[in-house]
Amino acid sequence: xxxxxxxxxxxxxxxxxxxxxxxxxxxxxxxxxxxxxxxxxxxxxxxxxxxxxxxxxxxxxxxxxxxxxxxxxxxxxxxxxxxxxxxxxxxxxxxxxxxxxxxxxxxxxxxxxxxxxxxxxxxxxxxxxxxxxxxxxxxxxxxxxxxxxxxxxxxxxxxxxxxxxxxxxxxxxxxxxxxxxxxxxxxxxxxxxxxxxxxxxxxxxxxxxxxxxxxxxxxxxxxxxxxxxxxxxxxxxxxxxxxxxxxxxxxxxxxxxxxxxxxxxxxxxxxxxxxxxxxxxxxxxxxxxxxxxxxxxxxxxxxxxxxxxxxxxxx
Amino acid sequence: xxxxxxxxxxxxxxxxxxxxxxxxxxxxxxxxxxxxxxxxxxxxxxxxxxxxxxxxxxxxxxxxxxxxxxxxxxxxxxxxxxxxxxxxxxxxxxxxxxxxxxxxxxxxxxxxxxxxxxxxxxxxxxxxxxxxxxxxxxxxxxxxxxxxxxxxxxxxxxxxxxxxxxxxxxxxxxxxxxxxxxxxxxxxxxxxxxxxxxxxxxxxxxxxxxxxxxxxxxxxxx
Numbered sequence: 001x002x003x004x005x006x007x008x009x010x011x012x013x014x015x016x017x018x019x020x021x022x023x024x025x026x027x028x029x030x031x032x033x034x035x036x037x038x039x040x041x042x043x044x045x046x047x048x049x050x051x052x053x054x055x056x057x058x059x060x061x062x063x064x065x066x067x068x069x070x071x072x073x074x075x076x077x078x079x080x081x082x083x084x085x086x087x088x089x090x091x092x093x094x095x096x097x098x099x100x101x102x103x104x105x106x107x108x109x110x111x112x113x114x115x116x117x118x119x120x121x122x123x124x125x126x127x128x129x130x131x132x133x134x135x136x137x138x139x140x141x142x143x144x145x146x147x148x149x150x151x152x153x154x155x156x157x158x159x160x161x162x163x164x165x166x167x168x169x170x171x172x173x174x175x176x177x178x179x180x181x182x183x184x185x186x187x188x189x190x191x192x193x194x195x196x197x198x199x200x201x202x203x204x205x206x207x208x209x210x211x212x213x214x215x216x217x218x219x220x221x222x223x224x225x226x227x228x229x230x231x232x233x234x235x236x237x238x239x240x241x242x243x244x245x246x247x248x249x250x251x252x253x254x255x256x257x258x259x260x261x262x263x264x265x266x267x268x269x270x271x272x273x274x275x276x277x278x279x280x281x282x283x284x285x286x287x288x289x290x291x292x293x294x295x296x297x298x299x300x301x302x303x304x305x306x307x308x309x310x311x312x313x314x315x
Numbered sequence: 316x317x318x319x320x321x322x323x324x325x326x327x328x329x330x331x332x333x334x335x336x337x338x339x340x341x342x343x344x345x346x347x348x349x350x351x352x353x354x355x356x357x358x359x360x361x362x363x364x365x366x367x368x369x370x371x372x373x374x375x376x377x378x379x380x381x382x383x384x385x386x387x388x389x390x391x392x393x394x395x396x397x398x399x400x401x402x403x404x405x406x407x408x409x410x411x412x413x414x415x416x417x418x419x420x421x422x423x424x425x426x427x428x429x430x431x432x433x434x435x436x437x438x439x440x441x442x443x444x445x446x447x448x449x450x451x452x453x454x455x456x457x458x459x460x461x462x463x464x465x466x467x468x469x470x471x472x473x474x475x476x477x478x479x480x481x482x483x484x485x486x487x488x489x490x491x492x493x494x495x496x497x498x499x500x501x502x503x504x505x506x507x508x509x510x511x512x513x514x515x516x517x518x519x520x521x522x523x524x525x526x527x528x529x530x531x532x533x534x535x536x537x
Contacts, residue, residue: 082496083496083497083498087482087497087498091485093485093488096488096491096495099495100493100495103495103496282346282498283346283498283500284346290498
């Protein structure tokens with residue numbers, strides 16, 4: 001597949017590097033002026049910004065390898081996310097082969113289906129075939145102890161970490177008239193608005209947050225953060241409409257829906273973590289916790305974004 | 316006489332390749348991360364003692380040590396299992412540089428304690444699984460065998476470091492050879508030493524409790 005036109009890619013990269021450089025500079029000045037040893041919020045801020053640099057570099061490298069690069073990158077993200085999910089949930093020794101199959105068969109096959117653009121199968125492989133066959137294997141193994149809990153956790157694990165995540169590279173398979181060869185920019189649009197929304201929600205929540213949205217699930221999500229974050233990321237979406245086949249107004253609308261789904265993803269992820277008694281999914285990314293801590297919003301946004309674009313913009 | 320000829324402070328090429336390769340594999344599969352909670356990484360002579368449920372335990376623990384420390388640290392393994400065939404013995408001794416002991420010895424020269432002491436006397440460290448076997452029961456940790464006490468009585472200067480290995484029993488359960496990727500941590504606790512006049516059973520139970528207390532998620536039921 002061909003790469004998107006150079007000038008849009010360059011504007012995008014310059015913009016991203018500019019934002020991160022500004023963030024690093026501000027954080028550097030704050031750290032330089034702060035008392036030593038640095039307060040933990042500042043340490044965390046520095047770690048987060050550094051992790052963002054790594055993520056931007058990883059995605060940029062994948063970007064230049066086109067569909068193959070993106071498919072491999074998101075398969076690896078699925079691997080890390082699935083590993084965190086399975087680590088956190090209950091399993092028994094008899095689940096060994098099912099768990100192995102999730103890593104060794106489901107991830108490669110799902111991403112192969114995405115890579116070959118086999119829409120008819122990649123949208124049902126996990127929700128139909130894996131959904132039915134995984135509990136069948138577990139039943140054949142004959143261990144019924146906490147059966148429903150174990151198979152539910154396995155279903156959730158593959159749906160969230162593999163199926164949903166695979167909809168990001170699946171964007172490359174869509175055929176939007178007049179947008180040929182530029183689908184990689186859709187991925188950039190989705191990731192920037194949804195991850196931007198996370199940052200905006202955090203900032204607005206810190207600045208104006210008064211009313212907790214769901215104190216039983218998350219102590220940090222506020223109404224003010226949500227509204228501010230959604231408005232800001234919708235505006236960001238409109239601003240980035242030059243990357244997409246959307247009009248500025250439609251881009252704002254699509255970004256709004258994607259970011260709302262992203263918010264719900266974060267909420268569900270918090271509920272799962274709270275249920276399992278942990279604060280973070282893992283320890284992969286310094287300052288962010290695990291892969292799922294960073295990807296939870298993308299997980300919920302990607303399939304919905306994919307289907308909106310497919311329904312309204314493709315032939 | 317024990318046939319123990321440990322090379323002074325260095326690995327053979329095969330052992331270096333094996334140890335680097337296995338540590339990398341351990342990271343890919345388990346994202347293993349050491350948590351130093353009461354002790355610090357150090358090159359001093361130590362006995363690392365850990366819970367044992369999987370062949371992967373030793374690989375995970377050594378992946379948490381520096382290359383330099385790894386080259387002078389030897390896992391104690393059962394000769395009944397690892398000495399059974401030439402291939403197993405080759406893997407255990409020539410690749411993993413572990414030291415084999417007989418749990419049921421007949422000959423006084425095969426006495427496990429004297430073999431382990433001879434390793435310590437060359438200035439090297441040990442990795443010991445004091446439960447004596449891989450734990451496949453529902454109990455978190457089996458009772459300890461006496462080795463830890465006897466070694467510490469004979470060489471009181473060697474630090475005993477408890478190491479809790481998390482999740483490895485789920486990654487590679489006994490009887491399986493393909494690992495499931497799951498996140499693992501190894502928690503290194505504060506050194507344990509025999510108190511003056513402390514009796515064997517009391518010490519072993521105290522060491523066992525110290526190791527148990529390192530489990531970061533004790534409420535887990537699997």
